[in-house]
Amino acid sequence: MRQSLKVMVLSTVALLFMANPAAASEEKKEYLIVVEPEEVSAQSVEESYDVDVIHEFEEIPVIHAELTKKELKKLKKDPNVKAIEKNAEVTISQTVPWGISFINTQQAHNRGIFGNGARVAVLDTGIASHPDLRIAGGASFISSEPSYHDNNGHGTHVAGTIAALNNSIGVLGVAPSADLYAVKVLDRNGSGSLASVAQGIEWAINNNMHIINMSLGSTSGSSTLELAVNRANNAGILLVGAAGNTGRQGVNYPARYSGVMAVAAVDQNGQRASFSTYGPEIEISAPGVNVNSTYTGNRYVSLSGTSMATPHVAGVAALVKSRYPSYTNNQIRQRINQTATYLGSPSLYGNGLVHAGRATQ
Numbered sequence: 386m387r388q389s390l391k392v393m394v395l396s397t398v399a400l401l402f403m404a405n406p407a408a409a410s411e412e413k414k415e416y417l418i419v420v421e422p423e424e425v426s427a428q429s430v431e432e433s434y435d436v437d438v439i440h441e442f443e444e445i446p447v448i449h450a451e452l453t454k455k456e457l458k459k460l461k462k463d464p465n466v467k468a469i470e471k472n473a474e475v476t477i478s479q480t481v482p483w484g485i486s487f488i489n490t491q492q493a494h495n496r497g498i499f500g501n502g503a504r505v506a507v508l509d510t511g512i513a514s515h516p517d518l519r520i521a522g523g524a525s526f527i528s529s530e531p532s533y534h535d536n537n538g539h540g541t542h543v544a545g546t547i548a549a550l551n552n553s554i555g556v557l558g559v560a561p562s563a564d565l566y567a568v569k570v571l572d573r574n575g576s577g578s579l580a581s582v583a584q585g586i587e588w589a590i591n592n593n594m595h596i597i598n599m600s601l602g603s604t605s606g607s608s609t610l611e612l613a614v615n616r617a618n619n620a621g622i623l624l625v626g627a628a629g630n631t632g633r634q635g636v637n638y639p640a641r642y643s644g645v646m647a648v649a650a651v652d653q654n655g656q657r658a659s660f661s662t663y664g665p666e667i668e669i670s671a672p673g674v675n676v677n678s679t680y681t682g683n684r685y686v687s688l689s690g691t692s693m694a695t696p697h698v699a700g701v702a703a704l705v706k707s708r709y710p711s712y713t714n715n716q717i718r719q720r721i722n723q724t725a726t727y728l729g730s731p732s733l734y735g736n737g738l739v740h741a742g743r744a745t746q
Contacts, residue, residue, distance in 0.1 A: 411453040411454060411455065412453070413437065413451040413452060413453050414451065414452065414471065414472075415439070415449065415450070415451055415471070415472035416449075416450060416451075416452050416457065416469050416470065416471060416472060417447055417448070417449055417469070417470050417471075417472055418430070418447065418448040418449075418450060418460065418466060418468075418469050419446060419447050419466070419467045419468040419469070419470075420446050420447070420448060420465055420467060421446065421465040421466075421467060422446040424465040425446075425448075425463075425465045425466070426441070427441035427448050427450075430448055430450065430460075434456055434459055434460060436450045436451065436452055436456050436460075437450060437451040438450045439451065449472065457469065478553065478554075479551075479552060479553055479554055479555060479556065479557055480555070480556055480557070480677070481556070481557050482546070482556050482557070482676060482677045482678065483653055483672065483675075483676075483677075484546070484671070484672030484673075484676050484693075484697055485556075485558070485559060485697075487653070487655075487672050487738075488559070488671060488672065488697055488701065488738065488739050488740060488741050489740050489741050489742035489743070490559050490700075490701075490704075490741040490742075491742075492741065492742025492743075492745075493708075493741045493742055493744075493745040494551075496745070498704050498707055498708050499551065499560060499561050499562035499563075499704075499707070500548065500559070500560025500561065500562045500563030500700070500703040500706075500707045501562040501563075501707050502564075502706070502707055502710060503560060503563040503564065503595050503596065503702075503703035503704075503706040503707050504521070504563070504564045504566065504592075504593065504595045504596070505547055505548065505560075505563050505564065505565055505566065505594065505595065505596045505597075505598060505699055505700075505702075505703055506523075506566045506568045506588070506589040506592075506594040506596070506597045506598070507540055507543055507544050507547065507565060507566065507567055507568060507598050507696075508568045508570045508582060508585040508586070508589070508597060508598065508599050508601065509535075509539055509540030509543055509544075509567075509568070509570065509598070509599075509600055509601065510535050510536065510537035510538070510539045510540035510541075510569060510571045510572070510573070510575060511523070511525065511530070511532070511533045511534050511535035511536070511537075511540045511541075511567050511569040512533065512534075512535050512540050512541050512544045512565065512567035513534055513535040513538075513540075513541040513679075513680075513681045513682075514534065515541060515545075515679045515680075515681075515683055516554060516555070516683060517545065517549045517550050517552070517554055517555040517556065517685075518541070518544055518545060518548070518549060518550065518565065518679055519548075519550060519564075519565065520533075520544075520565050520566070520567055521564040521565055521566055522566050522567075522592075523566045523567030523568055523569070524567075524568055524569070524585075524588050525568075525569035526568070526569060526570050526577075526580075526581040526584040526585055526588070527569050527570070527571070527572045527577065527581060529572065530569060530572055530573065532569075533567040533568070533569045534567075535567070535569075535681055536572075536573035536681070537571070537572075537573050537574070537575055537681070538680045538681045538686070539571070539575055539600070539688075539692065540567065540569070540571070541678075541679050541680055541681055542676075542678045542679060542680055542686065542688055542693070543598060543600045543678075543693070543695070543696045544565050544567070544678075544679065544696070545558055545678035545679030545680075545685075546558055546559065546676060546678045546693065546696035546697060546700065547559060547560060547563065547565065547598060547696040547699050547700045547703065548560050548561055548562070548563045548565050548700065548703070549561060549678065549679055555679065555685055556677055556678055556679065556685060558678075558700060559696070559697055559699075559700025559701060559703070559704065559741065560700040560701075560703035560704050560707070562707070563700070563703040563707070566589075566592070566594065568585040568588055568589065569585075570582045570584070570585040570601070571601060577601070579603075579607045579609055579610050580609070582599070582601065582610060582613070582639070583609050583610055583612075583613040586613040586614065586616075586617050586624075587613060587616075589622060590616060590617050590620045590622065594622055595621075595622065595623065595702075595703070595706050595714075596622065596623045596624075596625065596699050596702045596703055596706070597617060597622055597623070597624045597625065597699075598625050598695055598696050598699040599624065599625065599626040599627065599639060599640070599645070599695070600626075600627045600690075600691070600692035600693070600695045600696065601626075601627065601692070602626065602627055602628075602629050602637030602638060602639070602640060603637060603638050603639075604629075604635070604638070605638065606641070606642075607638065610638060610639050610642075611639070611642055611644075614639050614642045614644045614645055615642075615644050617644070618644035618645075618714065621713055621714050622714055623646070623702050623714035623717050623718055624639070624644060624645040624646065625645065625646045625648060625695055625698050625699045625702065626639050626640030626645040626646065626647055626648065626695060627640055627647075627648055627690070627691035627692050627695045628640050628647045628648055628649050628650075628661060628662045628663070628664075628666075628667055628691045629661075629662030629691060630660040630661070630662065630690050630691055630692075631660070631662045632659055632660045632661065632662065633662060633663075634662070634663055634664045634732075635662060635664055636662055636663075636664045636666040636667065637662060640666065641664075641666045643666075646668045646669055646698060646718060646721075647667050647668050647669075647735070648668070648669055648670065648671055648691055648694045648695040648697075648698050649661045649662070649663065649667045649669070649670045649671075649673075649691060649694065649733065649734060649735060650670070650671065650672070650673025650674065650689075650690065650691045650693065650694040651670050651671065651672060651673065651674070651694070651728065651738065652672075652673075652674040653672075653674065653675075655728055655738060657670075657729075657733045657734065658673050658674050658689065658691075658694075660689070660690065660691075661673065661691055661694075661733075662691065663732050663733045664732055665731070665732055667731065667732060667733065667734065667735040668722065668735040668736060669721060669722065669725060669735045669736055669737070669738075669739050670694070670725075670728060670734045670735055670737060670738050670739065671694040671695070671697035671698050671738065671739050672693070672694060672697055673689060673690055673691055673692075673693045673694030674689045674693075675687045675688075675689055676688055676693040676694075678693075697739060698721065698739050700741075701721060701739050701740075701741045701744055701745075702717050702718075702721065704741055704744065704745050705717045705720050705721065705744050705745055708745040720744050721739060721744050722735075722736040723736075724740050724743035724744045724746075725737035725738055725739055725740055726738040726740050
């Protein structure tokens, strides 16, 4: 009985070794072998060194092969082999748009502040599905477009500046962990109405948003719009709006209302963008020229306008709300204004350039 048990155990061990021959063989790794043209071919390498060739390039003298350490050493001694390199991994890399760095967002990120818990309503053309965005919800107030999906691109671009994800692709937003809500108040042509914008603000109130981004505007005021703005402001929501792109004095509505932070645009030199509307209502400035961000069709494009500057400020507001969860909208607003970098005339720049680092200290 003992003898048969011994034989059975030994047989099992033998089977284990037979079942896993790779355990006894040397590990192979992928390499790119650069050879002398017309001197070495994939066939000659296979025959001379008994290696596994994966691919021989047609236009360049390179062979893609799997090699063991012994095979690698042998090939390195071959005078017709010019170089051998590991077939290293190549990935899509994330870039940081100039505006994100310009407002010192990295200082907040380095302290672990990414906008967690902040809810931002983007009142715009909607937000498109995109691998670099996470949409928490939303609604449409355009009767011809019942979905909040973006058919224009403007809203998706704005959303990316606020909260493009911190991952290995595309771009990085100011507050990548903030919750984005797509509130469609403009149609595929970028047009809406006072009623659609007022309904969007009302939705934000009813759904407990912390911040409303309005990269939109009109040259004429409205009692309805002003009532909606004031109601949201009294409900504790911080409203951020684009000053306009006329290049002249006369801030657009709703940014002109006292309940909204009016945002001007600056270029990479910190100078007022030529198109940026100015006036005494300007409260803060942010990057608005050649801003790279997410777009429809899983793309990334660069756009200019106070529409692009506004989400930088909304993003910083989300960072401040994340850093100080108990802060009211007025406290967040005050914090952003008090920590801004002075740029010049208040009618052009307001309190100056928004500074994410100082605002979240």
